[in-house]
Amino acid sequence: MISTFRLVPLVSGTSFYKRYTPMALEYVMDKLKTVFLDRDGVINELIYYPEHGIIDSPFTVEQFKLFPGVIDAIKLFHRAGYQTILTSNQPGIAKGYISEKSFDDIRQAMREMLAKEGAFLDGEYYCFHHPEAKIEKLRVDCSCRKPKPGLLLQASRERGVDLAQSWMIGDGLTDIQASKDAGVRAILIGKMKCELCHLMDKNGAKPDAVCSTLLEAAMKITGVKV
Ligand SMILES: [Mg+2]
Ligand SMILES: [Zn+2]
Numbered sequence: 287m288i289s290t291f292r293l294v295p296l297v298s299g300t301s302f303y304k305r306y307t308p309m310a311l312e313y314v315m316d317k318l319k320t321v322f323l324d325r326d327g328v329i330n331e332l333i334y335y336p337e338h339g340i341i342d343s344p345f346t347v348e349q350f351k352l353f354p355g356v357i358d359a360i361k362l363f364h365r366a367g368y369q370t371i372l373t374s375n376q377p378g379i380a381k382g383y384i385s386e387k388s389f390d391d392i393r394q395a396m397r398e399m400l401a402k403e404g405a406f407l408d409g410e411y412y413c414f415h416h417p418e419a420k421i422e423k424l425r426v427d428c429s430c431r432k433p434k435p436g437l438l439l440q441a442s443r444e445r446g447v448d449l450a451q452s453w454m455i456g457d458g459l460t461d462i463q464a465s466k467d468a469g470v471r472a473i474l475i476g477k478m479k480c481e482l483c484h485l486m487d488k489n490g491a492k493p494d495a496v497c498s499t500l501l502e503a504a505m506k507i508t509g510v511k512v
Contacts, residue, residue, distance in 0.1 A: 297451070298470065299376060310330040316446070317446050317447060317448035318351070318367075318368075318369050318446055318447060318448060319367060319368050319369075319448050319452055320368055320369045320371055320408075320441075320442075320445065320446075320447040320448070320451075320452040320453075320470075321363050321369075321370050321371070321452065321453050321454075321504075321507065322371050322372075322373045322438055322441065322453065322454040322455070322465070322470065323370060323371070323372050323373070323407075323451065323454075323455050323456075323500070324372075324373065324374055324432075324454075324455065324456035324457060324458070324461045325343075326342075326343045326344075326373055326374070326377075326457075326477075327456075327457035327458070327475065327476075328353075328455055328456060328457050328475050328500055329352060329353060329356045329372075329396075329500060330344065330350055330351055330353065330356075330396070331333075331344070331351045331353060332344075332406050333345070333349050335453060342378070342383070343376065343378055343384075344392060344394070345378060345384040345388060345392075345393055346382055346388065346392070347388075347395045347437055350392050350395055350396060351497065352396075352399055352502065354499075354501075355499055355500060355501030356500050356501070357399075357400060357403045357405045358403045358501055358504075358512055359499075359500040359501040359503070359504035360400065360406070360407070361404070361405050362501075362502075362504040362505070362508055362510060362512060363504055363507070363508065364405075365508075365510070366507075366508035366510065368452075368453075368508075369408040369409070369445065370407055370408055371407065371409040371410070371411065371441050371447075372407050372409065372411065372412075373410055373411045373432070373437045373438055373441060373444060373454070373464075374410075374411070374412050374413070375412075375413045375431050375432050375437075375460070376389065376412045376413065376414055376491050377413075377414065377416035377419070377424075378433075379414055379421065379424065380414060380415060380416040380419030380420065380421050380424035380425070381416060381418075381419060381420060382420040382421065391434055393410070399429045402489060407446050408445065409441055409444075411430075411437050411440060411441045412437075413428060413430040413431045413432070413436075413437055415427075415428040415430065415431055416431070424469035431465070431490075432456075432458075432460040432461060432464040433459070433460040433461075433463035433464050434464060434466075434467070435464045435465075435467035435468035437464070438454065438464055438465070438468040438470065439468055441466045442468070449468060449469045450469070452470040452471070453465075453470055453471045453472065453473060453507055454468070454470050454471070454472045454473075455472070455473045455475060455500060455503050456472070456473075456474065456475065457474065457475040459475050459486060459489065459491065461474075462474060462486065462491045462492070462493050463491040466490075466491045467488035471494045472491075472493045473493055473494065473495045473496070473497055473503045473506065473507070474493035474495075474497075475497060475498070475499065475503065476496070476497075476498070477496070477498070
């Protein structure tokens with residue numbers, strides 16, 4: 287990362303006043319090309335809960351399993367100069383499916399799984415809201431829940447993202463929609479089932495590519511074969 291300092295006036299004003307305005311050094315961070323990653327279904331397996339008939343996030347550390355090749359993919363992004371930032375809807379706490387403590391335990395376990403192999407994420411951004419949340423403080427019609435682009439845009443502001451050179455990788459239509467509205471290219475992980483094709487057509491949100499794994503997507507983005 288190349289960063290520089292530049293001289294800027296402490297207060298803005300006309301050129302006359304600027305001449306007499308104290309100057310300050312401002313830290314200018316060059317914007318970085320970035321890969322935004324969805325979590326469930328991209329870096330870790332989804333869990334089937336037969337008692338409820340739903341497929342959802344892992345709700346215990348034991349259920350949290352990284353897909354093969356995820357660590358190599360993250361390392362490949364870093365080698366190619368991309369920062370990798372997790373952007374994930376996690377309404378499980380809002381819905382009362384998982385406690386904050388269990389969520390944090392899973393997050394910590396994920397970090398340890400990566401760190402053990404020398405990989406890391408540059409940032410983790412979660413939307414914990416849900417419009418029908420059981421927990422009142424999380425019952426918010428927010429702007430960060432994908433398909434809205436708020437989470438990606440917040441991460442972009444805070445992490446100095448060069449959106450024009452960046453990608454989102456997700457396994458759902460909502461990931462693709464969010465990426466289009468944030469102005470980044472998108473890769474869908476999964477099979478291009480026709481069900482999804484029709485939905486994407488209808489919503490005008492088509493991925494730039496479809497890959498079956500994160501590692502395949504990483505090779506596509508970086509042009510490196512591993
Ligand atoms: Mg997902
Ligand atoms: Zn939110």
